[in-house]
Amino acid sequence: MPAPAGTGAQDGRARSAHGAHGPRPDERSAGAVSLYSRPVPDILEYRERFPILAETTYLINHSLGAMPAAAEERVLEYARDWKTRGIRAWGEGWWEMSLTVGDQIARLIGAPPGTVSMHQNVTLAEAVVLSCFSFDGPRRRIVYEEGNFPSVRYLYQAQRGVDIVVAADDHGVVDAIDGRTLLVPVTHVLFKNGQIQDVDAIVERAHEHGALVVLDAYQSVGTVPLDVTALGVDFAVGGSVKWLCGGPGAGWLYVRPDLASTLEPALTGWQAHTRPFAFEPEQDYAEGAARFLTGTPNVPALYAATAGYDVIEEVGVERIRARSVEQTALLVELLEEAGYQVGSPRDPGRRGGTVVVRTPDFQRVGDELSRRGILCDYRPDVGLRLGPHFFNTDDELRFAVEQISEIAGSRIAATPT
Numbered sequence: 001m002p003a004p005a006g007t008g009a010q011d012g013r014a015r016s017a018h019g020a021h022g023p024r025p026d027e028r029s030a031g032a033v034s035l036y037s038r039p040v041p042d043i044l045e046y047r048e049r050f051p052i053l054a055e056t057t058y059l060i061n062h063s064l065g066a067m068p069a070a071a072e073e074r075v076l077e078y079a080r081d082w083k084t085r086g087i088r089a090w091g092e093g094w095w096e097m098s099l100t101v102g103d104q105i106a107r108l109i110g111a112p113p114g115t116v117s118m119h120q121n122v123t124l125a126e127a128v129v130l131s132c133f134s135f136d137g138p139r140r141r142i143v144y145e146e147g148n149f150p151s152v153r154y155l156y157q158a159q160r161g162v163d164i165v166v167a168a169d170d171h172g173v174v175d176a177i178d179g180r181t182l183l184v185p186v187t188h189v190l191f192k193n194g195q196i197q198d199v200d201a202i203v204e205r206a207h208e209h210g211a212l213v214v215l216d217a218y219q220s221v222g223t224v225p226l227d228v229t230a231l232g233v234d235f236a237v238g239g240s241v242k243w244l245c246g247g248p249g250a251g252w253l254y255v256r257p258d259l260a261s262t263l264e265p266a267l268t269g270w271q272a273h274t275r276p277f278a279f280e281p282e283q284d285y286a287e288g289a290a291r292f293l294t295g296t297p298n299v300p301a302l303y304a305a306t307a308g309y310d311v312i313e314e315v316g317v318e319r320i321r322a323r324s325v326e327q328t329a330l331l332v333e334l335l336e337e338a339g340y341q342v343g344s345p346r347d348p349g350r351r352g353g354t355v356v357v358r359t360p361d362f363q364r365v366g367d368e369l370s371r372r373g374i375l376c377d378y379r380p381d382v383g384l385r386l387g388p389h390f391f392n393t394d395d396e397l398r399f400a401v402e403q404i405s406e407i408a409g410s411r412i413a414a415t416p417t
Contacts, residue, residue, distance in 0.1 A: 043390050043391070044393060049070070051069055052067065057373060057375065057400055059375060059396070059400055061242060061245070061387045062387030063385070065222070065246070065389065067308075071304045074306060074307045078303040097302045097303075098297040099114070099116075099290060102118050104306065105254075108313065108317065109254060110229050111229060112229070114288040117293050118251065118252050118253075118302060119251040119253055121249075122151070122218055126185065126214060126237055127155060129237075129253070130156070131266035131267035132263040133183070139182040142159075142165070143177055143181055144186055145169055145170060146168055146169070149191050152216060170197040170201070174201050181206070181211040184211050184213045185213075186215060186216065188220040188224070189352035189353075191218075193356050199231055212259075215228070216237055218239050218241075221238050221317075222244040222245070222312050222317065225317050234259055235255055236254040237251065237252065237253050243312075244308045245312065246305030246306070249300075249302075250304070255289065260292070261287065265292055268283060268293075269293065269294035270295065271293035271297065273285070274286040320389075324390070327394075328351055328353065328355050328388075332344065335357045342355065353389070356384065360408050369404065374400050386400065
């Protein structure tokens with residue numbers, strides 16, 4: 001069990017100040033300055049910070065972003081702190097990491113400090129949101145799009161008493177929202193085809209009818225700019241596995257500040273208590289993002305995730321987006337020249353970081369690409385998914401398309417397994 005804040009902390013903070021341990025987790029996440037010394041002028045110079053790029057053509061950042069070398073050191077830092085500081089580490093930054101790391105996410109999504117909490121994954125984050133509401137009144141409708149991620153859909157479908165409306169697309173979502181709608185959990189960028197949805201129109205329509213928007217930004221944050229404050233979304237969720245290059249176990253939840261104080265999530269825990277170490281028998285909700293926490297935090301995952309966040313902050317999402325638009329445009333051009341059907345939007349303003357393409361026998365094409373060290377994936381109904389990030393080169397994209405054409409046009413793809 002974590003020690004009360006302050007147990008052993010004075011000694012630990014003094015040692016940290018003298019450089020015995022380096023920056024604490026709370027120190028690392030509290031300021032806007034990256035641990036890295038300077039932005040790199042040439043964006044491709046960042047390649048050296050991602051070891052797997054030396055061994056593969058890594059085009060699967062939409063599924064699992066490449067690991068920064070610094071993540072290994074962060075995990076070792078966690079182990080050293082556990083080894084040398086023991087229970088004192090809780091009072092030296094561990095206990096607060098769900099919020100201090102959340103503040104780093106807040107900077108990436110245009111949210112004010114104190115509005116983002118860290119969770120295990122998106123499903124859990126959305127479950128916390130759901131637990132704030134009951135569905136026994138006239139507002140029982142939940143509206144989302146057909147392309148929403150299955151894990152999220154399962155969660156909402158499992159709620160008792162709800163009226164689920166599944167719209168064909170973002171335009172259909174707008175049309176389906178009415179006075180019976182309570183929640184609109186939608187996706188910023190669709191996972192199957194990389195389409196950027198018209199979130200502005202959805203938020204406007206939802207708020208006209210008194211409904212609340214839960215935006216899943218998993219497939220956008222880190223490659224497509226997002227400003228939750230400007231958009232006016234009520235909740236936003238995401239994770240670190242993909243474009244943030246932060247690894248698994250570090251999901252996040254944003255709650256609009258003026259809304260947060262009115263909510264009391266039923267899915268709660270001792271971290272959400274205003275006095276957790278008083279061990280009181282009844283919940284007394286904390287203020288701000290802490291209100292939406294549950295149990296003891298996933299400390300090692302939060303250590304690892306900050307390595308990815310630091311790089312994304314340093315490069316800058318606007319800069320990454322500009323590069324992504326170039327990369328995806330090149331992929332679309334090369335794939336269409338090769339005669340393949342591209343399933344992602346042609347309009348760069350509607351296209352996220354992923355390009356999907358249908359080839360003959362795409363499952364076996366994908367498997368053979370992996371054997372050749374070209375890492376991508378495929379999904380039913382759409383084909384191969386290619387997700388380059390800012391550290392990929394144009395030559396890698398050309399090489400990948402050449403290999404797709406070679407495999408799809410050969411007997412390899414059609415050979416039974």
